[in-house]
């Protein structure tokens with residue numbers, strides 16, 4: 302049984318006070334049953350959010366592909382493990398596009414996180430151009446092949462399918478597109494050596510309370526990576542609740 306997971310990706314939003322209020326608003330109302338959730342605040346707020354909500358609910362938005370090298374501004378997996386974060390997002394399309402993080406960098410980030418006991422949330426997804434050319438499965442498969450080289454069934458990795466054209470656009474992928482891709486990802490991760498049936502595959506891209514239940518009703522969707530809607534406690538809670546009711550036995 303895969304326990305649904307909802308992760309909030311706050312990106313570069315917030316302040317100390319907003320982070321505190323947001324987390325307090327979620328914790329005050331969540332019933333903590335049957336659904337796992339967490340938040341990925343910007344680096345400067347990691348410590349305060351960790352203190353507020355505990356290690357099990359906090360992730361980083363990225364991690365360096367190196368350890369102990371002179372990289373100004375980077376944060377290593379060793380440091381994140383030292384703080385106690387549980388997850389690190391890697392391969393987000395914003396970082397692939399704007400920070401030039403290639404498939405091989407993403408593969409190194411996966412390794413660094415795993416070596417420190419941090420669960421990578423590996424983001425994969427195609428651009429609109431690639432989908433229009435019918436290349437979406439090929440693109441996602443090749444991102445997986447690169448990031449999961451040498452994968453073992455014990456890897457505690459989470460995958461997030463995030464079609465680039467659905468991120469922050471208000472356009473959510475159609476359920477049939479999401480299910481088809483998630484099923485392909487599950488097959489691919491099994492072929493690459495991981496335990497496909499146990500791997501959490503999240504959907505990301507304009508997830509909102511209004512569309513969450515339809516997405517979570519899909520067999521191979523195990524939760525969501527939520528950007529914009531995770532900045533509002535009520536909306537984030539409603540998405541958690543949608544997972545709870547869609548996945549109830």
Ligand code: PGA
Pocket residue numbers: 310463467468469470471505506507508526527528529530
């Ligand atoms: P969005 O972002 O929910 O605002 O589309 C998702 C993400 O980038 O992870």
